Amino acid sequence: MKEVQKDVPLSVKCISGLNIFFGVLLFSLGYTMSTLTQVIFMAMAFLCFFTGWGLWKGREWARVAALIISAFCFLAGIIYIVSGDILGISILVSSWFIGRYLFYDEDIKKFFS
Numbered sequence: 001m002k003e004v005q006k007d008v009p010l011s012v013k014c015i016s017g018l019n020i021f022f023g024v025l026l027f028s029l030g031y032t033m034s035t036l037t038q039v040i041f042m043a044m045a046f047l048c049f050f051t052g053w054g055l056w057k058g059r060e061w062a063r064v065a066a067l068i069i070s071a072f073c074f075l076a077g078i079i080y081i082v083s084g085d086i087l088g089i090s091i092l093v094s095s096w097f098i099g100r101y102l103f104y105d106e107d108i109k110k111f112f113s
Helices: 010-031 035-057 060-082 087-104 106-112
Strands: none
Touching: 010 035, 010 060, 010 087, 010 106, 035 060, 060 087, 060 106, 087 106
């Protein structure tokens, strides 16, 4: 069955690129850590990388995975803020915008359908 080629919206390209970048970054960081942490970082790296690839290809499962990742990052941002780390604010805000955009935007819903 032939697949219909869709034009990827610029915003999806950006979110996809961020996921792929963080996948590579997590893989690189995980490679230098202890065994248990390494396994966790490698799993997160593959999840981010393949989610980014799926977003670029317009796969619905990747949109759902990106929403779940955004929700976890949102919770991590709250934890960072509560522990006094200012980095939590940027994590909280960026994950909220990405999750909200992927969930509510009509053009994005159309692209992934």
